[in-house]
Amino acid sequence: MILTVTMNPSVDISYPISDFKLDDVNRVEGVRKTAGGKGLNVARVIKQMGEGVVTTGVLGGTIGDYIIQELSKDRIENDFLKINQESRNCIAILHDSKQTEILESGPTLTAEDEAAFLTKYESLLTNVSLVTISGSLPKGLPSDFYRQMVERGHERGIPVVVDTSGESLRQILISEVKPFAIKPNITELSQLLGINVEPNIESLRQALTNEWFQGIEWIVVSMGGAGAFVKHGQNFYQVTIPKINVINPVGSGDATVAGFAVAVKHEQSVKVVLKTAMTTGILNAMEAVTGYINTANFEDIFNQVQVEKIDL
Numbered sequence: 001m002i003l004t005v006t007m008n009p010s011v012d013i014s015y016p017i018s019d020f021k022l023d024d025v026n027r028v029e030g031v032r033k034t035a036g037g038k039g040l041n042v043a044r045v046i047k048q049m050g051e052g053v054v055t056t057g058v059l060g061g062t063i064g065d066y067i068i069q070e071l072s073k074d075r076i077e078n079d080f081l082k083i084n085q086e087s088r089n090c091i092a093i094l095h096d097s098k099q100t101e102i103l104e105s106g107p108t109l110t111a112e113d114e115a116a117f118l119t120k121y122e123s124l125l126t127n128v129s130l131v132t133i134s135g136s137l138p139k140g141l142p143s144d145f146y147r148q149m150v151e152r153g154h155e156r157g158i159p160v161v162v163d164t165s166g167e168s169l170r171q172i173l174i175s176e177v178k179p180f181a182i183k184p185n186i187t188e189l190s191q192l193l194g195i196n197v198e199p200n201i202e203s204l205r206q207a208l209t210n211e212w213f214q215g216i217e218w219i220v221v222s223m224g225g226a227g228a229f230v231k232h233g234q235n236f237y238q239v240t241i242p243k244i245n246v247i248n249p250v251g252s253g254d255a256t257v258a259g260f261a262v263a264v265k266h267e268q269s270v271k272v273v274l275k276t277a278m279t280t281g282i283l284n285a286m287e288a289v290t291g292y293i294n295t296a297n298f299e300d301i302f303n304q305v306q307v308e309k310i311d312l
């Protein structure tokens with residue numbers, strides 16, 4: 001069983017309004033409301049791959065109830081900490097071929113919420129063999145919260161994959177106990193290091209030799225349509241992917257984390273782990289729905305992904 005974590009999930013509302021008018025009334029049909037959050041996307045893709053998954057995090061109110069209802073419809077096992085504040089809505093207005101987003105920040109967690117979640121997390125750890133943590137932290141939690149979660153996994157010998165950015169990523173990298181894997185994209189990597197990492201082997205290799213990355217088993221730098229650059233142990237790999245008809249790449253990073261987690265759980269070879277991770281990312285980009293992959297195309301795409309070890 002794999003555990004996926006989303007600390008600040010949302011209901012994602014999309015309003016298609018072809019001629020959006022500012023300072024006026026806009027009426028909308030064809031509204032879509034989905035349970036949103038990076039760890040929920042990871043859980044959906046793991047489920048579609050036929051693997052056991054349970055998803056957790058923090059939610060509350062009627063918006064929280066809606067999220068649970070949507071997950072239950074997809075038969076995704078869930079065990080969230082319920083708090084007495086409303087979870088957030090995130091609104092995307094689709095207009096004039098553009099997307100204007102209005103993102104609520106969500107609840108501010110208390111010290112009691114923090115302790116209660118860690119207790120829940122520890123009890124969930126007794127039943128899982130791998131954890132993925134995705135996305136940003138809600139207000140009220142310390143920026144080293146993911147570090148605490150990584151440490152608790154480490155104490156039990158459970159690998160923890162972290163897909164986050166900014167200060168919470170920095171906090172887990174400066175810690176003595178390292179996560180099993182991280183999956184920054186190239187923008188997140190550049191922000192983290194405060195330099196402009198170029199999408200070429202020399203620049204990426206240089207960036208990943210930073211001492212912050214020592215002791216992390218897998219660093220997967222995803223690069224959208226350009227595939228990925230990877231450090232595994234002391235080895236570097238370049239992963240190239242086929243050209244596809246991109247429909248909607250939102251959530252491809254989450255789908256990549258899902259494929260990675262499933263392959264690692266099955267103790268696959270380096271090559272198969274990376275090919276699986278890229279394939280699920282690509283399959284997500286080929287669909288309109290975020291966090292959905294058509295598994296019928298898996299083998300075809302998998303066979304077109306190439307992993308090349310870089311000689312130093």
Ligand code: ADP
Nearest residue numbers: 185222223224225227249252253278281282285
């Ligand atoms: P994130 O969503 O975290 O920024 P990426 O955009 O790098 O992550 O996407 C993760 C993976 O999904 C890529 O490494 C690739 O395998 C696949 N992917 C994303 N965008 C595309 C695209 N335009 N064409 C093909 N594959 C894509």
